[in-house]
Amino acid sequence: MATDIGIDLGSSKTVLFSSSKVVLEQPNVVTVDSETWEPVYFGEKAKQTLGRTPESLVCVSPIEHGAIADYDLTEMMLKNYMKQAFGNRIMRPRIIATLPAGLTELQHHSLSNVVEAAGGRNVTVIEAPLAIAFGLGLDFSKPRGTLIVDIGAGTTDIAVISLGGIAACESFKTASSDLDAQIMRHIRREYNVEIGPLTAEMIKIKIGSAIKREVEIAVIAKGRNVFSGLPESFEISSGEVYEAIKEPIDTICGAIRQVLNKTDPDLVSDITEDGMYLAGGGALLYGLTERISRYLGIQVRLLEDPTHSVVKGAAVALKNPQLLKNVDYQLRSIKELTVE
Ligand SMILES: Nc1ncnc2c1ncn2[C@@H]1O[C@H](COP(=O)(O)OP(=O)(O)OP(=O)(O)O)[C@@H](O)[C@H]1O
Numbered sequence: 202m203a204t205d206i207g208i209d210l211g212s213s214k215t216v217l218f219s220s221s222k223v224v225l226e227q228p229n230v231v232t233v234d235s236e237t238w239e240p241v242y243f244g245e246k247a248k249q250t251l252g253r254t255p256e257s258l259v260c261v262s263p264i265e266h267g268a269i270a271d272y273d274l275t276e277m278m279l280k281n282y283m284k285q286a287f288g289n290r291i292m293r294p295r296i297i298a299t300l301p302a303g304l305t306e307l308q309h310h311s312l313s314n315v316v317e318a319a320g321g322r323n324v325t326v327i328e329a330p331l332a333i334a335f336g337l338g339l340d341f342s343k344p345r346g347t348l349i350v351d352i353g354a355g356t357t358d359i360a361v362i363s364l365g366g367i368a369a370c371e372s373f374k375t376a377s378s379d380l381d382a383q384i385m386r387h388i389r390r391e392y393n394v395e396i397g398p399l400t401a402e403m404i405k406i407k408i409g410s411a412i413k414r415e416v417e418i419a420v421i422a423k424g425r426n427v428f429s430g431l432p433e434s435f436e437i438s439s440g441e442v443y444e445a446i447k448e449p450i451d452t453i454c455g456a457i458r459q460v461l462n463k464t465d466p467d468l469v470s471d472i473t474e475d476g477m478y479l480a481g482g483g484a485l486l487y488g489l490t491e492r493i494s495r496y497l498g499i500q501v502r503l504l505e506d507p508t509h510s511v512v513k514g515a516a517v518a519l520k521n522p523q524l525l526k527n528v529d530y531q532l533r534s535i536k537e538l539t540v541e
C-alpha cells in the first residue's frame with residue numbers, strides 16, 4: 202500500500218501531511234558548522250539558536266521566499282524530517298509538494314528533485330494556491346473566478362483560479378516576515394535596542410494589528426542596548442506596532458489589487474460577488490481580513506486553519522488524482538499518480 206504525503210516546504214516551516222493529519226511541523230532552519238557547513242541542528246532546535254550561536258555555528262534558512270536557496274541543506278533537512286515523521290516504514294510514497302505560483306520550471310524541478318532525494322518516489326509539484334483551491338472543493342467545471350491569497354512568511358501568493366487552472370497569479374516577496382523586520386527597525390530607532398527575529402515575531406503575534414485596536418495593549422520585551430551592549434527591557438504598545446507595520450501591509454493590499462487589475466473583468470465580477478479566500482500564517486494577524494476587505498471593497502473569507510490549507514489541499518489532490526487531470530496538469534508523475 203502506497204503512503205500518500207502532502208509536503209508544504211515553506212519559507213518559515215515544513216508541514217508534512219499524511220493519513221488525514223499533520224504528521225510533522227518544523228521550522229525551516231538549520232544550524233551548521235561555520236567551517237565545514239555540516240548541519241548540527243535541524244528545525245525547532247535550530248530555530249532556538251537563531252541570534253544565539255557562537256562564532257563556530259551559523260543559522261541558515263535554506264528556503265527563501267518560497268524557493269530553495271540552498272539545495273544541499275534543503276535535501277538534508279527534508280530527509281531528517283521525513284525520517285522523524287515516518288522512520289524507515291515509508292513505502293513507495295506518493296507525494297504532492299507545493300511551491301508559490303509563478304516560479305520557474307527550474308524551481309519546480311529543483312523542488313521535485315529534492316523531494317525525490319529525500320525518499321519520494323512519485324512526486325508531483327503544484328502551485329500552493331491551486332492546492333488551496335482543491336482543499337476548498339471548488340467546482341472546477343464552471344468558468345467562475347476565485348481569488349486566493351496565501352500570506353506566508355516569505356511570499357504573498359495571489360492567484361485567480363478558474364476552471365481548475367490559474368487565470369492570473371503573482372508571487373510577491375513582501376509577506377509576514379517583513380512585518381517582523383519593520384518591528385525590529387522601529388525598536389532600534391525608537392529605543393536604541395536591538396531585538397532578535399524571534400522577539401519581533403512574538404511582538405507581532407501578541408499585539409500586532411492591521412487595523413487600529415480600540416483598546417490599546419502592550420507587551421514587555423527584551424533586547425540589547427546598541428550603545429552599552431547591555432540587556433534592556435522595554436514596553437511597546439499595539440499602537441506603535443500598528444504604525445510600524447503599516448507599510449508592508451499596504452504593499453500586500455496593493456499587490457492584490459495589482460493582480461485584480463490584470464484579471465479578466467468577468468472573473469473580477471465573480472470575485473466581487475463571492476468574496477476572496479485568505480490563507481497562510483500571515484493571515485492570522487489581528488484585523489487583516491478587515492483591512493484587506495476595506496481596501497478592496499470585497500468580502501474576505503479567512504480559511505479555517507490557514508497555516509495548513511496548502512498541505513491539506515495537496516492531500517485532497519492525492520485522494521482525487523482526477524482533479525489534477527482535469528486541470529491538465531502536465532507533469533510526468535501524473536500517470537504514476539493514478540496507478541496504485
Ligand atoms: N497569530 C499570528 N498573527 C500574525 N502572524 C502570524 C500568526 N501566526 C503565524 N504568523 C506568521 O505567519 C508566518 C508563517 O506563515 P506560513 O506558515 O503560512 O508561512 P510559510 O508557508 O512557511 O511561508 P511561505 O508560504 O511564505 O513560503 C510567520 O511569519 C508567522 O510569524
Ligand SMILES: [Mg+2]
Nearest residue numbers: 211212353481
Ligand atoms: Mg506557505
